[in-house]
Amino acid sequence: MSTCGEYIKTTFPLIDDDLKQYVEDVLENGVDDFESSDEVFEAVGEVLQEVSKDKTESDIRDICENLLNMLKPDHVNGTTQNSARILNAPVHLASMAARLENNTEVKSIWLMQRDESLKVDAKKLEKAQAKLQEKQEKRSKDVKVFVPPKLETATASQVTSKKESKLEAKGMNKAQDIRIENFDVAYGDKVLLQGADITLAYGRRYGLVGRNGLGKSTLLKMIAGGQLQIPSHFSILHVEQEVIGDDTLALDSVLQCDTVRENLLKREKEMSTIINSSQSADPALSSELTEVYNQLQSIESDKAPAKASIILSGLGFTSVMQQKPTRTFSGGWRMRLALARALFSRPDLLLLDEPTNMLDIKAIIWLENYLQNWPTTLLVVSHDRHFLETVPTDILHLHSQRIDAYRGNYEQFVKTKTEKHKNQQREYEAQMAHRSHVQEFIDKFRYNANRAASVQSKIKMLEKLPELKPVEKEVEVTLKFPDTELLSPPILQLNEVSFKYNSDRIIFSDVNLGATMESRICIVGDNGAGKTTLLKIIMGILTPSSGACNVHRNLKFGYFSQHHVDQLDMNVNSVELLQQAFKGKPTEEYRRQLGSFGVSGDLALQTVASLSGGQKSRVAFASMCMGRPNFLVLDEPTNHLDIETIEALGKAITKFTGGVILVSHDERLIRMVCKELWICGNGTVKSIEGGFDEYRKIVEQELESASNK
Structure with missing residues (x-):
């Protein structure tokens, strides 16, 4: 046994x-x-x-x-x-x-x-x-x-030509254009790109566009991290992480990016110290010092601080801020520092991922103007439509696991793509009609001995026709805010409101503004002017230093801000996330709520960590609206949303039956929904006539005045 x-x-x-x-x-x-x-x-x-x-x-x-x-x-x-x-x-x-x-x-x-x-x-x-x-x-x-959620990683594979590999091995590859051919990119089990090709011509500016979650940011990381091979003589800079905070001054942090200049200055200091301390002159050392001076002069070393200061100023750093240690700045300002360092160092290939997310409108306008004269190759992921219509010379469209290239800015891309799809559809329909007509002939005379040769000829002709496919239409993004009941006025009123923190610096004072259930108010202004502070006073999170904020007793705020997205539980899926926050409802209700913000099917069952930035934002929207608010307060809601979702957000805000106060730097969204513009700055908040056009004129005049100083 x-x-x-x-x-x-x-x-x-x-x-x-x-x-x-x-x-x-x-x-x-x-x-x-x-x-x-x-x-x-x-x-x-x-x-x-x-x-x-x-x-x-x-x-x-x-x-x-x-x-x-x-x-x-x-x-x-x-x-x-x-x-x-x-x-x-x-x-x-x-x-x-x-x-x-x-x-x-x-x-x-x-x-x-x-x-x-x-x-x-x-x-x-x-x-x-x-x-x-x-x-x-x-x-x-x-x-x-005990089994933790599986953390997916991105992988890439690429076919390289033997000729380029040999040149690379010998160090003789001097190509100025970047060609990445026949490559695949996957994220875990999900294939993002298959058999794709990219050509980046030197000196051109490329805008990479596509829906959320298709792999735009992943592609930039693959290029920057070397998983996709490009010629080794290209210097690449990917603005992804904020500058580490330490005692280095903001201006010095930017200047340190120029390593050639830094090394020459260091060598000059060392040799000067030796020469000054020695009793007799060393001809060789003096000759080397002269060579260092010549090199510093050739790279215009003395002009570097002024160039760095101009970039920092354009991105919102005052002269006082430029002399502050990096550790004194918040994460958003350190990201601006990282962008300033990249612009100052001018790599052969600059990779930018949503550079406008951290900027106010004034800094965005400055950046648009600055990048129009960018001397090397630029590849930027952005969902700011105005930025894409101003900066890029070419558009790369990521869809259906491939990348299509278009000449021109975003507006030209939309026109060309629309016309291209119309032609493809017409060609497909014409071929289908032709196939049908030929097939009818074949079916009719298939068993006719006199027509046998003709039938065989037609069959062979059909087999040789290229197989055309109908144009794949991208699923339209729809967002839907909950319906609300009208409230009788007054709804929201700010009376003589002032606010200051513990310091004596007054953020704003004597604010007298109001909102109704029909309001579509957009608040604009420089970073640090008090836009988010004003929103928190309106919602009762902060108490005004003086004055009063009166709201209707039945007013229910729905608050969205970027930190809500960052603080989502990354270890659960979207359905479980809503279950945690709003217990006791049927699973179908959670899924229906997520579906109304474009998070449906298997997407709702993926861990939040595996979602793209835009998909996480949609989950945050769904969570915000589970409480059925009747007044929306949205603080920078477009960060990480793709262009199609921003369009859908604009339509959803327009159809919403409650009131909306919005802080945004997305010009397209502001123009879509804004009925009233509040400018926050110079210690006050005021409504202006003329809307966004008037505000843009004011900003451009300020930038022009600053550049002339």
Whole structure:
């Protein structure tokens, strides 16, 4: 029996020791009476089936056959060799029959009776099965609790030409254009790009566009990280992480990017110290110092601080801020520092991912103007439509796991793409009509002997036609805010409101403004002017230093800000996220809510960590609206949203039946929804006539005035 026990343990590694012993006992007690594997299956098959759910009944029957062979080595093909049984003594059938006449329970002497020990003990079986189920449930619970969510990683593969590889190996590749051909990019199991090609011509500015989650940011990381091979002589800079905060001054942090200048200045200082301390002049050292001076002069080292200061000023750093240590700045300002360093160092290939997210409108206008004269190659991911219509010379459209290139800015791209799709659809429809007409001829004369040659010719012609596909229409993005009931005015009123923090610096004072259920108000102004502070006063998060903010008692705010997106639980999926925040609702309601913001199907079941920035924003919108607010307060809602989703957001705001106050730097969205513009700056908040056009004129005049100083 030890052989059977070892076989059972090997075949069923998860079997409980008690259950294994139980099976062995049944087999041992019935070893003399098992005549076939079917009888073994009847005795222990049900128990073994419960132990291993992945084995079929056929598998268990085969195992029972093997067990029978181990128990009875002489068992062959369902029969037992030498099965005749020798009696210990003669049997007198007549006397046996006579004895049975007086027996109330008559049994045939010719029927073999099954030994009762072979029957499955119901109590033992029930106990063993209960113990097995308990173990399985515990194991499944442990898996659910302790297995962390799988963190996906991006991977890339690429086909390179032998010619370029040889040139690269010899250090003779001096190409100015970047060609990345026939490459794939995947994120975990999801294929983002397949057989794609990119050509980046030196000196041109490329805008990379496409829907959220298709892999734009991932592609930039692949290029910057070297997973996609480009000529080694190209310097690449990817603005992705904020500058580390330390005691380095903001201006010095930018200047340190020019390593050539920094090394020359360091060498000049060392040699000057040696020459000044030595008693006699060293001609070789003096000659080297002269060479260092010449190199510093050739790179215009003395003009570098002024250039760095101009860039910092354009991105919103005042002269006082430029002399502050980097550790004194918030994360948003450190990201601006990272952008300033990139602009100052001028790499051969500059990669920017949503550079306008961290900027106010004044800085965006400055950046648009600055990048129009960018001397090297630029690849930028942006969802700011005005930025894309101002900066790029070319558009790269990422869709359907490939990249299509278009000449011109975003507006020209939309026109060209629309016309291209119309032509493709017309060509497809014309070919389908032609195919149908030819097929009718073939079907009509297929069995006509006189037309056989013509039919064969038509069939061959159809086979040679190129296979055209209809234009794949991208699914339209729709966002829907909940319906609300109208409230009677007054709704929201700011009366003589002033605010200052613990310091004496007044953020704003004497603010007298109001809003209604029909309001579509956009607040603009420089970073740090108090836009977010004003929103928090309106919602009652902050109390004004003086004055009052009066709101309707039934007003229910829905607040969206970028930090809400950043603080989402990344280890759960979107449905679970809503379940945590709004308990007790049916799963269908959570899914319906997510679906109204474009997070549907399998997307709603992905971990939040695996979603793109724009998809996370949609989840945050869905969570905000679960509370059914009737007044929306949106602080920079367009960060990470793609152009199509921003358009959908604009339409949703327009259709919303409640009031809206919006802080945004996206010119397209402001023009879509804004009915009233509040400017925050110079210690006050005021409404202006003329809308965004008037505000843009004011900003451009300020920039022009600053550049002339």
